[in-house]
Amino acid sequence: MIRIAVILGSTRPGRRGAAVARWIVAEAGRHPDAVAGDVVVEPVDLADFDLPLLDEPSPARFGDYRNPHTRRWSEAVASFDGFVFVTPEYNHSMPAALKNAIDYLCEEWQDKAAGFVGYGADGGVRAIEHLRPVMAELRVADVQAQVTLGLFADFEIESPTDPGRLTPRPHQQEALAGLLDQVIAWSRALAPLRAGRRVAQPASTG
Template sequence: MTRIAIVIGSTRPGRRGTAVARWVEEAAGRHPAVKAGEATVEIVDVADFGLPLLDEAAPAAFGQYSNEHTKKWSEAIASYDGFVFVTPEYNRSVPGALKNAIDFLYNEWQNKAAGFVSYGVQGGVRAVEHLRLTLAEVKVADVATQVGLQIFTDFTFEDPTNPMDPGAVTPGPHQEPTLNKMLDEVFAWAGALKPLRETAAA
């Protein structure tokens, strides 16, 4: 069975990422591979791990972790075959918390697949461009199809003038088919890369 983590990349109070990740999880539950028991998806929230700014003395490639928070993060990420990263766009890039979380590890990311669900005024697409470069360095195979949720068309707000209103995720009708196509690619790549993961583990 292919295990996919939906990684919430923002840790900001009042973030929209939690609602977006729940939409991804719910919609993914309707995907044929998930319904058939061939794949599972579950949310992994960076905020739950309490990662400080990178505080390991040894480079991540050595896998010699001295801190308990790193070991817990390592164990979680190592258990998955691929990822769907949920990220907003902060100043044309990803949140610092997500970049920091990626930098904590190295081998745990390798030979796995990744897709992206971004959100923001511009749909978060520029954040994903940066994220693709970072993940390439840790040998994650990113798929082409991505979901970009627009703040003004894919969310509904009780009070649009209130910047603290996270809004409800109400994706347009085209978004779930795009998500399904992305998941098709993530599942396929995760499966194709399995022999490399097994060789590395051996």
């Protein structure tokens, strides 16, 4: 079975990404491979992990994790075969919370696939463009298909503090279907590479 995580990349109270993540999980549940029981798609909310600014003394590539929050995050990421990142665009890039969470780990990301769903005034396209080279450095196969959601065209928002209601249009439904197809296919294709290595284990705190 292939397991895909929908990673909600903003921790801001009232973030609009929560509605985006729910939409992705609901649409993924109707994917033929999910209906057949061959794929499971689950939400992963960074806010649930409460990660501080990176506080591990050793570089992530050694897998020598000393903190309980790091080990918990490591176990979560290691359990998935692919990812769909949901990211807003903050000042021409991804949120600091998302980059921080990515930097906590190394081998847990490797030889997996990733797709991107961005949202913002310009659809989150620049956040996605910044994520792609980060994924490449971590040996993650980022797929070509992506989804971009505009704050003014794709959300019904009553005030600046209102998270709004997501109203995706038909072409975005089609784009998400294509993204899921690619993430699932590449997650399967990379399975032999994942099987040929052992994910770094957290260091014992004995």
